[in-house]
Amino acid sequence: MRWILTAALIILTFPQSRAAERPNILFIAADDLAGTLGCYGDPIARTPHLDRLAATGVCFEQAYHQIPLCNPARASLMTGRRPDQTQVYDLERHFREAMPDVVTLPQHFATAGYFTARVGKIYHYDVPADIGSDGFDDAPSWQLTVNPKGRDKTDEALVFNAEPHRKISAALSWLAAEGTDEEQTDGMIASEAIRLMREHRGSPFFLGVGFFRPHTPFVAPKKYFDLYPPESMRLPFAPANDRDDLPVAALAHNNPVPHYGLDEKVLLEARRAYYACVSFVDAQVGRLLTALDELGLAENTLVVFWSDNGFHLGEHGGIWQKRTLFDESAGAPLLIRWPGAAGNGQPCRRVVEFVDLYPTLAEAAGLVVPDGLDGRSLVPLLHDPLTAWEGGAVTQILRPADDRLSAPVMGRSLRTERWRYTEWNEGEAGLEFYDHAADPMEFDNLAIDPAPGIKLVIERLRPLLEAKARGQAPTTPFDPARL
Numbered sequence: 001m002r003w004i005l006t007a008a009l010i011i012l013t014f015p016q017s018r019a020a021e022r023p024n025i026l027f028i029a030a031d032d033l034a035g036t037l038g039c040y041g042d043p044i045a046r047t048p049h050l051d052r053l054a055a056t057g058v059c060f061e062q063a064y065h066q067i068p069l070c071n072p073a074r075a076s077l078m079t080g081r082r083p084d085q086t087q088v089y090d091l092e093r094h095f096r097e098a099m100p101d102v103v104t105l106p107q108h109f110a111t112a113g114y115f116t117a118r119v120g121k122i123y124h125y126d127v128p129a130d131i132g133s134d135g136f137d138d139a140p141s142w143q144l145t146v147n148p149k150g151r152d153k154t155d156e157a158l159v160f161n162a163e164p165h166r167k168i169s170a171a172l173s174w175l176a177a178e179g180t181d182e183e184q185t186d187g188m189i190a191s192e193a194i195r196l197m198r199e200h201r202g203s204p205f206f207l208g209v210g211f212f213r214p215h216t217p218f219v220a221p222k223k224y225f226d227l228y229p230p231e232s233m234r235l236p237f238a239p240a241n242d243r244d245d246l247p248v249a250a251l252a253h254n255n256p257v258p259h260y261g262l263d264e265k266v267l268l269e270a271r272r273a274y275y276a277c278v279s280f281v282d283a284q285v286g287r288l289l290t291a292l293d294e295l296g297l298a299e300n301t302l303v304v305f306w307s308d309n310g311f312h313l314g315e316h317g318g319i320w321q322k323r324t325l326f327d328e329s330a331g332a333p334l335l336i337r338w339p340g341a342a343g344n345g346q347p348c349r350r351v352v353e354f355v356d357l358y359p360t361l362a363e364a365a366g367l368v369v370p371d372g373l374d375g376r377s378l379v380p381l382l383h384d385p386l387t388a389w390e391g392g393a394v395t396q397i398l399r400p401a402d403d404r405l406s407a408p409v410m411g412r413s414l415r416t417e418r419w420r421y422t423e424w425n426e427g428e429a430g431l432e433f434y435d436h437a438a439d440p441m442e443f444d445n446l447a448i449d450p451a452p453g454i455k456l457v458i459e460r461l462r463p464l465l466e467a468k469a470r471g472q473a474p475t476t477p478f479d480p481a482r483l
Contacts, residue, residue, distance in 0.1 A: 022365050023339070024301040025109065025206040026197075028288065029122055030281050031070070031215035032322065033307035033333055037278070039347075040333060046227045046279045049286030050335065053305060057337025058382055059347045064393035064415055065354045068309035068322045068329040071124035071136060073354070077306075078104045078123065078141070080358030080373035082394070082471050089398040091124065094136065103370065105358045106141045109206040112367050117144040117196055120189040121210035127169055128153060131185055131212060142208075146196070148188035151179060152212075152219045159217045162266050172260065172320065174218035174273030176225040181283060184221065186211045190284040194291040201295055204365075211284060214277030214311070216321075224276040224283075233268040238317040238443065245445040247430025249399045249409045250326075250422070251319065256404070258318025270320075271313050299339050302364055306354065307332040315441070323397055325413040325422050325432075326442055330395040338364055341382045348385035351417055352378055353393045374471040392416040392461075394468045405429075414465040421447075421461045433458060 037047045039054035040061065066076040072088040075095040079086055079102050087098035095102065106116040118141070121127070125135030132149030155177060156168065163171040181187035193209040200207075213220065243251070259267055285305065292298040310329045312319040322329045334354070337344060355375035362369045363377045380387050392414045399409040409429045413422035420442065422432035431447035433454060438444075446454050 022112070022114075022204045022367075024197075024204055024297060025114075025361060025365065026288065026292070026301050026303045027106075027122070027206065027208045027361075028285060028303070028305045029120075029208070029210040030305070030307045030333075031121060031127065031210070031212050032309060032311045033214060033278065033281070034311040034313065034328060035331065035333060036275060036311075036313075037282075037333055039335070044228070044232060044275060046275075047282040049282045049289060050305065050333075053285065053289060053303065053335050053337055054347075056344055057303065057335055058341070058343045058385055060334040060336070060352055060378075060381075061347050061349050062351045062393075062415070062417070063306075063332060063334035063354060064330050064351065064395050065309050065332055066394065067396055068324065069397065070308050073308045074123050077308075077354045077357055078106075078138070080105065080355055080370075080375055082355060082374045082469065083396060084470055085374065091126075094138075096138070104138060104141045105361065106206050106208065108358075108362060108367065108370060109365070110143065112365070113204065115144075115200050115203060115205040116142050116208075117146070117200075117205065118142045118208040118210065119146040119192045119196065120148065120186070120208075121212055122208040125212070127212055127215045128156065128217065129169065144196075146189075146192045148185050148192055150185035150188050151183045152177065152185050155219075156217075159219065161217075162262055162270065163260055168217040169215075170254065170321075171216060172262065172266070172270040173216055174270065174276075176222040176273070176276070177219055179221060181221055181280070184219070184280075186213055186281060186284050190287045193288060197288075197291055197295055197297060201297055209288065211281050213281050214274050218270070218273035218277045220273075220276045220280035224279045225272065227279055228272045228275045230268060230272060233271045235264065235267060235271075236313065236315045238315065238441075240317075242317045242443055245448045246316075247424050247432065248404050249411055249424040249429050250324065250432060251316075252321070252323040253399055253402050253404070254323060255312075255318075255320055256402075259314060260318075260320065267314060274311075274313060302339070302361070303335075303337040304357065304361070305333065305335040306357070325395055325397055325411050325420075327415070327420070327440075330393075330413065330415065336360070336378070336382060338382050343382050343385045346385045348381050349417070350381055350385070350387075350389040351391070351393050351415055352381070352389075392464060392468070394465060396469060399424075412465060412469050414461055414468070416461070419457060419461065421458060421465060423462075423465065431458075 086095040161173040359377040433447035434442040
């Protein structure tokens with residue numbers, strides 16, 4: 001293919017003296033991680049290492065994915081294109097079907113002389129079935145891939161499944177495992193990543209480190225379960241009538257019954273298991289950060305930590321997992337530590353998108369930012385998290401036809417610093433509108449009977465939603481001060 005010849009030519013001709021000056025990129029991903037971190041204000045979470053990363057970098061408190069589902073979210077982030085360009089809306093389609101010659105984020109770094117490698121899950125995997133394989137990977141993105149497989153695979157028969165009619169990959173299921181961190185796949189991933197950092201510390205590297213947890217089944221060593229006594233768990237509050245003002249499509253098709261019909265004790269155990277996995281991943285991130293220090297790499301390594309989507313733990317009267325356009329699912333943690341950046345140690349409350357990561361990392365590393373990317377560089381926010389930042393984040397999801405919907409429905413949602421506006425089939429299948437200044441949990445759908453002022457805001461947001469979803473600049477500049 002054309003990109004192979006181009007990449008090879010650039011790598012051969014790239015000045016190695018310049019390459020050596022460029023920062024390493026440690027690109028860490030978690031799977032299905034909600035804002036269940038101490039640095040995001042969760043009072044229960046025990047996440048000292050991620051909290052340390054946030055305290056020494058920039059914690060983006062309002063970062064949103066383009067689709068809250070593993071495969072399309074990762075395809076969008078790694079190509080820098082929105083779903084309407086990648087044409088990936090589900091778990092089955094690869095982005096190269098629609099964009100065969102697209103240059104991915106790590107490919108772009110390879111053409112600049114970087115060593116690019118992946119350990120674990122960066123592109124889509126069927127979890128846990130694909131653990132130990134390449135999954136739904138993209139071979140052109142990497143010069144080396146490593147696929148550990150731990151005892152979480154061999155111990156699958158021990159996993160408790162609260163919904164036996166579902167596979168453990170899609171059910172509330174968990175295991176407080178025996179043994180050490182290093183026997184689990186995610187522990188092995190951290191070990192392999194540290195080995196690669198040690199072996200390649202003499203030249204710039206782009207290292208993708210993808211952890212499989214806290215994706216179901218929730219598997220972590222027992223000591224992490226012990227961090228969360230069962231009596232410390234609570235289900236989220238929701239008004240009794242919370243669902244009454246929602247369009248049918250607003251509720252995920254894979255969670256048609258509130259709380260899956262499970263009793264409270266089981267649900268609280270599921271939350272406990274989820275938090276245990278969050279702390280387990282946190283410990284593995286801690287190992288990576290410690291290795292950076294010990295290898296003398298911390299001062300020349302840009303660290304990114306992200307998740308592919310958020311995760312519901314019972315909000316809105318019983319929603320679990322993902323695939324909604326509410327904040328809990330559309331938003332995900334994003335932490336960036338760029339050595340020497342003036343914004344390090346400060347939170348950023350501006351609304352940003354994960355499609356922004358591609359141009360951000362390219363600019364921060366001194367690379368040319370490719371044309372055609374749909375995001376914009378976050379470098380200004382890394383220097384000053386309070387700087388003016390216009391715009392909003394667009395998240396979408398495709399609902400398949402089922403016993404509630406006679407035909408597929410596409411939902412698209414725009415999140416600004418104050419508002420969330422959602423259209424289902426461009427409004428034909430329903431609207432949602434939430435005022436986060438008064439209703440941060442998105443309980444009151446103001447689109448049902450909008451006041452005149454709300455109608456005016458919707459009229460201003462609608463063209464921005466349409467333009468951004470299609471990767472186009474809005475025809476009218478967006479001024480958040482007017483809203």
